[in-house]
Amino acid sequence: MPIISLIAAMSKNRAIGLHNALPWKPIPADWDNLKKVTNGKKMIMGRKSYDNPHRIWSDAGNYIITRQPDYEAEEGFEVVSSLEEALEKCADQKEVFVLGGEEIFRLAIPMADKIYLTLVHAFFEGDTFFPTFDENDFDTIERKEFKIGENTPYDISILTYQRKGFDK
Numbered sequence: 001m002p003i004i005s006l007i008a009a010m011s012k013n014r015a016i017g018l019h020n021a022l023p024w025k026p027i028p029a030d031w032d033n034l035k036k037v038t039n040g041k042k043m044i045m046g047r048k049s050y051d052n053p054h055r056i057w058s059d060a061g062n063y064i065i066t067r068q069p070d071y072e073a074e075e076g077f078e079v080v081s082s083l084e085e086a087l088e089k090c091a092d093q094k095e096v097f098v099l100g101g102e103e104i105f106r107l108a109i110p111m112a113d114k115i116y117l118t119l120v121h122a123f124f125e126g127d128t129f130f131p132t133f134d135e136n137d138f139d140t141i142e143r144k145e146f147k148i149g150e151n152t153p154y155d156i157s158i159l160t161y162q163r164k165g166f167d168k
């Protein structure tokens with residue numbers, strides 16, 4: 001089984017999305033971090049996140065989770081019916097990234113080995129949120145701070161959580 005990593009950005013009120021888009025202006029520092037940590041890794045996403053015009057994908061391969069049996073995806077994306085099915089298809093990978101959104105994070109948090117979480121230090125209206133999770137189950141192994149103007153329009157912190165007892 002690969003290392004199961006989640007990657008997300010959330011506001012102070014845990015918003016991650018609004019009208020199937022990000023609630024905030026582009027944050028280049030966060031984007032740079034995402035590209036760096038996910039480079040060469042397969043990605044797993046919910047169908048709604050895939051439907052986002054600003055969707056993210058990986059050149060290494062991408063899985064879309066949907067309950068629609070006849071859902072057709074573009075080249076480079078494979079349709080699966082569950083998170084478990086996506087993970088089985090990634091069994092030979094070292095690390096795989098779960099990209100969200102809320103519904104898929106809810107399924108994946110109990111299985112997560114790592115959570116790469118960007119905290120956007122501002123409040124935003126949202127219709128999707130990063131689920132609360134027990135931070136006592138994880139160690140914070142990295143924390144990077146970026147102030148407004150440092151390649152970001154907001155103060156942000158980029159945290160890496162690793163599940164206690166992680167041994168993959």
Ligand SMILES: NC(=O)c1ccc[n+]([C@@H]2O[C@H](COP(=O)([O-])OP(=O)(O)OC[C@H]3O[C@@H](n4cnc5c(N)ncnc54)[C@H](OP(=O)(O)O)[C@@H]3O)[C@@H](O)[C@H]2O)c1
Nearest residue numbers: 008009017020021046047048049066067100101102103104
């Ligand atoms: N800030 C961030 O880091 C971040 C990251 C990713 C996404 N987002 C935002 O999050 C929002 C989307 O999140 P969301 O929660 O609405 O949608 P989502 O998690 O992206 O996708 C939900 C869809 O996944 C499928 N699904 C969910 N549970 C399933 C299960 N148990 N088995 C099979 N299929 C299942 C269903 O697809 P079908 O309806 O096709 O059956 C469901 O409609 C957008 O606004 C996006 O911009 C933010």
